[in-house]
Amino acid sequence: MPPLLELTGLSKSFGPITVADELTYAVAQGEAVGVIGPNGAGKTSMFNLITGTMQPDRGEVRFDGEMVTRLSAQQRCRRGISRSFQVPQPFGAMSVLENLLVAATQGGGLHGAQAQEQALLVLDQTGLLPKANVLAGSLTLLERKRLELARSLCTRPRLLLLDEIAGGLTDHECAQLVETIQQIRKTGISIIWIEHIVHALLSVVDRLIVIDFGRLVAQGDPRETMDNAKVREIYLGMAVDA
């Protein structure tokens, strides 16, 4: 089986700042990959390149064997790539349910009762059912993070990109979220998860990727990679709660 996602030599600079430097790796069908790296390393930029909101200077993105480098964000979403935002960006003047219905209809290609069904399923899965009719703009941080996840799921992704979805949550909230993500994994969706809270990552992912200055500096088994000397060096001075 070909890999679901394949990045080859993906590079992007803004003047002197290199946000992606010859990024090359693949994600298998059903695999969960964790991404760590210091602030400003280019992790979010990597998601922008994968989803199509940022165009690379060089390199390719392949999804399920198809070259998608020149496709728009909307086209990539319809093929099954979906992301959550580090800073939640709900459609604030719409209800939680309406947020999900937009995703289910536009990205998920579902209509009428089917879209409703998908939205309700995801609301339940992400624990947002009691908030279905609340305006998204009035949600708490935890609820907004859950909405990010829920809205992405409603597009019926095959690859889910999570950007620091556990950031800013309490330990208990974080544990709940980890459980939700584990459930999502079981449905066969591939995941790339950027997270500074390493212990949350380690309980979910099959593989860890370390990014620094836009470069992939280490990858492999999550725990071994965390012990890797280079990784320790990058994180030196940073609290690593693994």
Add this chain to the structure above:
Amino acid sequence: MEWVNAVIQGILLGGLYALFAAGLSLIFGVMRLVNIAHGDLIVLAAYIALTIATTLGLNPFLALLIVIPVMAGLGYGLQRMVLNQTLGDDILPPLLVTFGLSIIIQNGLLVLYTADPQKLSAGPIEVASLTIAPNLTLGVLPILMFAVAVAVIAGLQWVFYRSALGRAFRAVSDNQDVAQLMGLNKAHIFGLAMALSLAVVGIAGVFLGIRTSFDPTIGSGRLIFGFEAVIIGGLGNLWGTLAGGVILGVAQAIGAQINPGWQVLAGHIVFLVVLAIRPRGLFPRIEQ
């Protein structure tokens, strides 16, 4: 009684202004596009209705069955082929392009139909009237016009807040980038918004043509009435737009009652007063 009559006529006229304004409001709400050609498109719709009515011998109301889809199709094509290319961070390109479009439509109509005033003839309904009270007689046509305006606003309101298309409109209006990441095809959704806007323009054009005589140059005046109704009512609020149209209509009717020359002026004055006191209009959208 004369005054009561004037106010009621003004209210009913406000329905027509709301029809002028609704499409303008919709487009601004969805894509922040100010369509300078809106008034000329209303006039274009009146001429299309005229052509259909004369060549097929149809009543203008029946001609609506053709005018509405033709205008909607035109709107979709215009948006996809021209206007989408002008949208971006800069608000100037869409203004310039729709201004150019306005000139093209006006001059195209002058070439095709000359500057002679035209009128759509709807038959006996034009002079039919209802006697409400001993001294109060209302034309059936203005009542119908107002009822259609209310129905159009209610319909748009339903689309906006109850349908999948409306959710797409609101999502893309809130955040275009996020909406596209959710799989929304912006070019297509904008096309549908313009189609809907011009479908309403089709209705407005037919009522305009039945109510008064028209020639290719009157579009800019309709655009101004439309703008005034939208801004009086508050941006982004469809029922507010109806209220804005009614306020404008009543102001004009009262102005005309005082002095026939003051009709349009009175409308402008009320508009300026509202703008000075409540720059966001009387009923701005409260959400967000």
